[in-house]
Amino acid sequence: SQQGEEDPQALSIQEGENATMNCSYKTSINNLQWYRQNSGRGLVHLILIRSNEREKHSGRLRVTLDTSKKSSSLLITASRAADTASYFCATDSNTNAGKSTFGDGTTLTVKP
């Protein structure tokens, strides 16, 4: 299976609620990134967290990394309809030699 696997596959919430998505991976990593993909568009980089970091914030985004559990979570607070998109995690490690390994993504729907 892929290095990064997102959970859940799909998530539907009301505007204003928080959305939490999880990513699990199998091998040791150098960093983990989250990307967003709006329908019909390319992926957009959101945030990068390094293996020696545990938490990172960017606006309404909060990312955590637990290397002991090989997992990461992306929290979007006070969600908006415009946050409706697919979210992917991607990992970089010494074993994948310069390329990021993407998971299958979580599809988030925020209802107005």
Place this chain on the structure above:
Amino acid sequence: DAGVIQSPRHEVTEMGQEVTLRCKPISGHNSLFWYRQTMMRGLELLIYFNNNVPIDDSGMPEDRFSAKMPNASFSTLKIQPSEPRDSAVYFCASSFRAGQHYEQYFGPGTRLTVT
């Protein structure tokens, strides 16, 4: 900066025809990636280049697919002959990989339909 530029945005072709997808990475970036995305298989890395040299083409499905990067500002992905199962959205992405910088910048994609 205009970002990563891909052409064409949409391509409809008949089975057996040659298809060429084009990509112009962001100026100054030293790595370029070709991905394919479908509902069934998700996002797949086909090949990536570092400093114009192909580093890993293990994701290229078969010999019908080939990719080139003749210079730092241009890359092509060619499918010859095309088949209906090649229908997908093809993304090009570029990044500046040095030290701890890994962010990839994606183009808008080329939606390929092979009939």
